Amino acid sequence: MYELKLSPSILSADFGRLGEDIKTADQAGADYIHIDVMDGAFVPNISFGIPVIKSIRKCSDKVFDVHLMIEHPDQLIPEFAKAGADIIVVHAEACKHLHRTIQLIHSLGVKAGVALNPATPLSVLDYVLEDLDMILLMTVNPGFGGQSYIPAMTEKIRTLRHILEEKGLQTDIEIDGGVDTKNLRMVIEAGANVLVSGSKIFGGDIAENVHQFKAIMAEYTK
Numbered sequence: 001m002y003e004l005k006l007s008p009s010i011l012s013a014d015f016g017r018l019g020e021d022i023k024t025a026d027q028a029g030a031d032y033i034h035i036d037v038m039d040g041a042f043v044p045n046i047s048f049g050i051p052v053i054k055s056i057r058k059c060s061d062k063v064f065d066v067h068l069m070i071e072h073p074d075q076l077i078p079e080f081a082k083a084g085a086d087i088i089v090v091h092a093e094a095c096k097h098l099h100r101t102i103q104l105i106h107s108l109g110v111k112a113g114v115a116l117n118p119a120t121p122l123s124v125l126d127y128v129l130e131d132l133d134m135i136l137l138m139t140v141n142p143g144f145g146g147q148s149y150i151p152a153m154t155e156k157i158r159t160l161r162h163i164l165e166e167k168g169l170q171t172d173i174e175i176d177g178g179v180d181t182k183n184l185r186m187v188i189e190a191g192a193n194v195l196v197s198g199s200k201i202f203g204g205d206i207a208e209n210v211h212q213f214k215a216i217m218a219e220y221t222k
């Protein structure tokens, strides 16, 4: 079993008290902090950018898992690294030269991940698999929190884990979108190990929600 990590997405936090919400998730047991950057071009929504990441870096020492939903990410990757990103995830659909982008991220001493939209086939990763620290499978169409998990993605997770194992790779599989306490076991059993959740963590009692997710995850470490 792969090490399971909970990565709460701050897209659903209260931006008026972002620092406090992050500290609450951190202290309740979040492993990573998932940071959704949207540019209004790659996705039909705008979230926040580099100055916000720099500022919230003071609120948590947890791994900053930065999910870039932006066009032309290469131009800004050095700035995201400087702002405190520990993992930078770019979308394959946004990168003309994906291999070069992965090299750029690694050259900055940061872990590199690639995200795939639900309709993007796994085969786009065929020639970069060995270079990746993490693969993010979108389980909703990117752009918004609070959407429903797309059922067909479970098979995609299972297929990816199988491909990685056949190659002897232990790459992290992150899944993002519509994850809740009801489908969490299903996605873990399919092979996901980095689990993003936004609305189901930051909507309501943050600490209690983190505890509920972590209690389910703990069933797999006994």
Ligand SMILES: O=C(CO)[C@@H](O)[C@H](O)COP(=O)(O)O
Binding pocket: 009, 011, 012, 034, 036, 067, 069, 140, 141, 142, 143, 144, 145, 146, 147, 176, 177, 178, 179, 196, 197, 198, 199, 200
């Ligand atoms: O990247 C994205 C959306 O594009 C996500 O990280 C969402 O923020 C997840 O939110 P929920 O579906 O868990 O509410």
Ligand SMILES: [Fe+2]
Binding pocket: 009, 034, 035, 036, 067, 176, 196
């Ligand atoms: Fe995300």
